[in-house]
Amino acid sequence: MTSLSALPRLPDAGLFGSFGPTTLERLAFQRRLAQAREPLVRGRILHLPVYFPCTPEAVHEVLVGKARSFEKSPGLRVLLNDLAGQGLFTAEGALWRSQRKMMAPLFQPAPIHQYADTMRLVAEHAASRMHEGQAIDLAHETTRIAMSVVGKSLFDVDTFDEADALGEALTTCLAWVNDNLTSLGLVAHVLALDATASLASATAGRPRRALQSLHARFASPFLLPTSRDPKLRAAVRVLEERIQGMIDERRRHGFTRNDLLTRLLTAKDPDGSGESMSDAQVRHEAVTLFVAGHETTATALAWSFYLLSRNPELMARAVDEALAFGEGPITAWQPERLAFCTRVFKEALRLYPPLMMMPRRTLEAVEIAGVSLPPRALVFVSIYAMHYRESLYPEPERFDPDRWLPEREAERPKAAYLPFSAGPRFCIGAHFAMLEGPLVLATLLRRWHFEVDPGREIVVDNFATLRPRGGVPAVVRRRASGPSEGPPRAGG
Numbered sequence: 397m398t399s400l401s402a403l404p405r406l407p408d409a410g411l412f413g414s415f416g417p418t419t420l421e422r423l424a425f426q427r428r429l430a431q432a433r434e435p436l437v438r439g440r441i442l443h444l445p446v447y448f449p450c451t452p453e454a455v456h457e458v459l460v461g462k463a464r465s466f467e468k469s470p471g472l473r474v475l476l477n478d479l480a481g482q483g484l485f486t487a488e489g490a491l492w493r494s495q496r497k498m499m500a501p502l503f504q505p506a507p508i509h510q511y512a513d514t515m516r517l518v519a520e521h522a523a524s525r526m527h528e529g530q531a532i533d534l535a536h537e538t539t540r541i542a543m544s545v546v547g548k549s550l551f552d553v554d555t556f557d558e559a560d561a562l563g564e565a566l567t568t569c570l571a572w573v574n575d576n577l578t579s580l581g582l583v584a585h586v587l588a589l590d591a592t593a594s595l596a597s598a599t600a601g602r603p604r605r606a607l608q609s610l611h612a613r614f615a616s617p618f619l620l621p622t623s624r625d626p627k628l629r630a631a632v633r634v635l636e637e638r639i640q641g642m643i644d645e646r647r648r649h650g651f652t653r654n655d656l657l658t659r660l661l662t663a664k665d666p667d668g669s670g671e672s673m674s675d676a677q678v679r680h681e682a683v684t685l686f687v688a689g690h691e692t693t694a695t696a697l698a699w700s701f702y703l704l705s706r707n708p709e710l711m712a713r714a715v716d717e718a719l720a721f722g723e724g725p726i727t728a729w730q731p732e733r734l735a736f737c738t739r740v741f742k743e744a745l746r747l748y749p750p751l752m753m754m755p756r757r758t759l760e761a762v763e764i765a766g767v768s769l770p771p772r773a774l775v776f777v778s779i780y781a782m783h784y785r786e787s788l789y790p791e792p793e794r795f796d797p798d799r800w801l802p803e804r805e806a807e808r809p810k811a812a813y814l815p816f817s818a819g820p821r822f823c824i825g826a827h828f829a830m831l832e833g834p835l836v837l838a839t840l841l842r843r844w845h846f847e848v849d850p851g852r853e854i855v856v857d858n859f860a861t862l863r864p865r866g867g868v869p870a871v872v873r874r875r876a877s878g879p880s881e882g883p884p885r886a887g888g
């Protein structure tokens with residue numbers, strides 16, 4: 397067995413440790429990580445050692461084989477506490493297990509297919525609002541679309557975008573989470589959370605109770621000065637009141653709607669007491685699904701458009717596929733008809749995985765890649781680094797949707813592709829996103845050509861997800877002959 401001290405060490409990059417605070421520094425660091433030959437390497441964040449599994453086998457051990465020995469690291473849990481409490485994304489242990497069991501049936505392919513029409517209608521509506529010569533930002537458009545799709549699927553409301561009070565409140569909260577995600581204040585908060593837990597377990601009686609209550613206080617981000625900002629507090633209140641209002645309405649009028657909120661309210665614990673969720677838990681899950689479900693998909697869609705705009709031949713193939721639907725609805729009922737757009741979306745998710753890193757912490761001593769890690773060790777899985785490993789993806793920088801032809805995909809180990817993670821904490825909305833992405837792409841491409849300035853290289857932004865900096869500005873051009881003007885033909 398290799399000892400901890402014998403692990404290869406990554407060079408330091410200043411106060412923050414192995415990787416700096418900005419997205420660009422973190423990306424550069426992860427590209428170096430993609431070159432690592434060893435299955436496990438050691439780095440540092442502030443004064444704490446961090447371990448990075450690098451090969452698909454080592455990552456598989458962390459996320460799948462030995463997943464029970466890990467928890468998510470608590471930073472995001474603290475940040476989302478006032479917003480999404482213990483929703484599925486942040487919950488741990490018994491609560492997470494029972495919530496996942498209750499919610500998994502809602503996200504199976506068959507129930508999710510019922511939202512395909514919503515996806516199509518929202519995309520068609522967005523396309524119908526565009527006009528020849530209009531200057532748009534594709535990142536903004538895809539955010540509006542994804543927000544409306546998840547808003548309509550969750551709450552069955554028709555107008556839902558950032559102009560809506562609920563959408564605005566969510567956007568405010570999300571921006572706050574993003575601003576604090578890499579703050580030193582959050583690191584201090586997490587250290588205080590841990591310190592109070594260890595001190596409490598080492599004491600007894602009154603001091604213990606005092607430390608336990610202090611520990612509970614640290615579950616909420618009260619130390620971060622901006623957490624008391626009146627605009628943020630007002631947004632949190634709007635979320636609570638509006639969602640509670642919708643819950644009350646459903647309770648009053650029976651559960652007749654076909655939205656996810658109704659399904660959350662009527663879901664029962666399958667093998668426990670048959671109990672349903674409390675209203676507070678339903679509110680937290682609704683916010684969790686909203687937050688997890690729109691920014692990620694919107695970002696991947698924006699990159700898909702950008703990558704296609706750089707590759708006219710691939711664009712023509714995607715357009716051909718969209719035009720082959722004629723004037724009929726672009727549906728998801730025959731996935732083979734959207735096979736190329738699906739490969740485009742998958743490849744965009746490889747090159748720009750919306751969540752690039754998954755921080756974990758060991759709950760007990762555990763052996764990874766033949767190395768025994770101590771309890772409470774930080775282990776970061778870099779999705780981005782995995783997606784740029786040359787041994788898995790030759791010419792990793794190249795946008796090549798055909799990497800996802802079934803026979804080529806079958807050659808790679810499963811943990812080589814991680815946009816939705818792997819194992820028990822695999823993204824519950826992956827099927828939803830994989831339905832929405834290609835469908836929206838084809839629906840917009842069928843009608844419009846988006847002229848993106850070929851001289852402008854778009855880089856990633858410093859945000860929680862890998863957003864395109866400055867968006868993806870484009871000019872809308874009518875296809876030489878689109879559905880509204882006669883028989884469709886490939887263009888673009």
Ligand code: HEM
Nearest residue numbers: 484485688689692693754815816817821823824825828829
């Ligand atoms: C392209 C779009 C998406 C990407 C790239 C994505 C990515 C991810 C990743 C990487 C995780 C695991 C995070 C971790 O374990 O640290 C995750 C979890 C999750 N995602 Fe997604 N996601 C997407 C879309 C969605 C959608 C559409 C929904 C809901 C409608 C959703 C809901 C969730 C939830 C609830 C979890 C937590 C699951 C659990 O821990 O049991 N996601 N997602």
